[in-house]
Amino acid sequence: MSREECTPYRENLAAYALGALDMEDVQALETHLQRCAGCRAELADYRAIGEGLLAALPRRDPPAGLKRRLAARLRGSGARRSGFSMWWSRVVGRVAWGQVATAVAFVLLVAANLLSLVQMRELQHQQAVLVERVESEQVAIAMLAYPGIQSVPVRPDIEGVAGQMLVDPDGRIATLILWNMPRPRQGEVYQAWLIDEQGGRVSGGLFTPQEEGTFTVVVVAAPDPLEKFTGLGVTVEPQGGSPAPTGPRLLSVDF
Amino acid sequence: MRRVARGDQEAFLELYERYAARVHALTLRILGDSMLAEEATQDTFLKLWSRARQYVAARGSFLTWLLTIARHTALDRLRLEGRRPLLSCEDDPEETWNSLPDEQTASDEARWRSLYFAVRALPEEQRQVIELAYYGGLSQSQIAEVLGWPLGTVKTRLRAAMQTLRAQWLPQKDENPKGAL
Numbered sequence: 001m002s003r004e005e006c007t008p009y010r011e012n013l014a015a016y017a018l019g020a021l022d023m024e025d026v027q028a029l030e031t032h033l034q035r036c037a038g039c040r041a042e043l044a045d046y047r048a049i050g051e052g053l054l055a056a057l058p059r060r061d062p063p064a065g066l067k068r069r070l071a072a073r074l075r076g077s078g079a080r081r082s083g084f085s086m087w088w089s090r091v092v093g094r095v096a097w098g099q100v101a102t103a104v105a106f107v108l109l110v111a112a113n114l115l116s117l118v119q120m121r122e123l124q125h126q127q128a129v130l131v132e133r134v135e136s137e138q139v140a141i142a143m144l145a146y147p148g149i150q151s152v153p154v155r156p157d158i159e160g161v162a163g164q165m166l167v168d169p170d171g172r173i174a175t176l177i178l179w180n181m182p183r184p185r186q187g188e189v190y191q192a193w194l195i196d197e198q199g200g201r202v203s204g205g206l207f208t209p210q211e212e213g214t215f216t217v218v219v220v221a222a223p224d225p226l227e228k229f230t231g232l233g234v235t236v237e238p239q240g241g242s243p244a245p246t247g248p249r250l251l252s253v254d255f
Numbered sequence: 256m257r258r259v260a261r262g263d264q265e266a267f268l269e270l271y272e273r274y275a276a277r278v279h280a281l282t283l284r285i286l287g288d289s290m291l292a293e294e295a296t297q298d299t300f301l302k303l304w305s306r307a308r309q310y311v312a313a314r315g316s317f318l319t320w321l322l323t324i325a326r327h328t329a330l331d332r333l334r335l336e337g338r339r340p341l342l343s344c345e346d347d348p349e350e351t352w353n354s355l356p357d358e359q360t361a362s363d364e365a366r367w368r369s370l371y372f373a374v375r376a377l378p379e380e381q382r383q384v385i386e387l388a389y390y391g392g393l394s395q396s397q398i399a400e401v402l403g404w405p406l407g408t409v410k411t412r413l414r415a416a417m418q419t420l421r422a423q424w425l426p427q428k429d430e431n432p433k434g435a436l
């Protein structure tokens with residue numbers, strides 16, 4: 001390559017070697033360097049000077065504490081880090097991760113316990129319902145086998161409901177066996193009323209059918225022998241029951 | 256260096272002992288502030304620790320590699336802080352260049368010392384351009400703006416300075432095969 005052709009590029013070699021060449025001139029010079037050995041050789045010299053300038057300064061010892069800090073950083077990190085990861089490590093290093101982990105574990109533990117408690121209570125409720133149901137059914141079966149028990153038909157006031165009532169006239173227990181009783185609405189319950197000879201109503205207990213389409217067994221407990229009552233009615237009442245019938249009647253039984 | 260690449264902290268601290276004064280001299284020269292220089296020196300050695308496996312001996316000396324990291328680290332910090340580069344350096348070489356631990360180091364030290372004095376012997380206007388370019392990280396256009404000179408003048412003086420150093424210093428380098436850093 002002729003010397004004249006290289007002249008405009010040679011003028012830029014020294015600045016390029018020091019990283020001082022303006023960006024708009026870099027591309028053209030690098031293209032020229034690819035095909036000009038003479039300019040590459042001159043550039044190598046300038047680069048050697050640049051490398052020499054890195055070390056051509058009198059030594060300056062850093063503060064003594066710097067080595068201790070570096071050693072502490074290495075012991076603390078135990079990992080290779082640079083750039084973004086070093087910045088990130090400084091940010092992360094300010095967070096007490098042990099405490100965070102403990103807090104998270106504590107929250108998870110509390111949440112797990114609460115969940116277990118809720119599940120346990122739900123299971124206990126289901127167990128109580130099943131026990132009550134089994135006991136009612138056992139009472140009904142026992143009454144069927146007991147001599148002198150009367151079976152009285154239920155007279156429903158709503159369509160689709162049927163049933164029988166087992167009554168021990170000398171006793172204080174009766175059993176309602178109902179078919180297809182609908183579930184009460186939210187906040188409501190069914191209440192049985194024993195009707196005495198004067199027309200008074202005495203509560204015989206609350207019940208809620210568990211499932212529609214199946215039979216419901218309800219044990220009615222009377223305060224006096226059932227022979228003193230003339231019949232039974234079932235009404236819809238607010239949750240918790242009422243001292244006297246307030247809602248519509250669903251069925252009745254004449255003893 | 257291989258031990259450092261394997262994560263040997265003791266080897267790393269040995270390298271620090273050996274080269275910290277060189278790195279710190281460069282970061283201090285670039286930043287002109289002892290606290291900033293200390294931080295840049297620390298960052299340089301942390302980069303050395305994290306990038307040790309990237310060093311390839313065939314591409315150049317370890318010291319050149321390390322000081323290049325230091326230069327870039329300090330220049331990045333200079334720009335981050337928005338500081339203006341130093342126009343000149345007031346080092347006292349007689350005080351700091353009086354300890355030569357071994358023959359090899361003595362040989363290198365002698366070369367660098369000669370380069371240092373060659374730079375200081377340049378005409379003031381040429382030396383300023385060289386120092387602003389290399390220790391200030393400025394382009395020729397930026398140097399022209401800082402010094403208030405025409406761009407062509409900056410180009411001419413920078414080239415003249417480098418040609419002088421090439422003529423005065425590189426022959427000494429050629430006489431010593433171990434001259435590259």
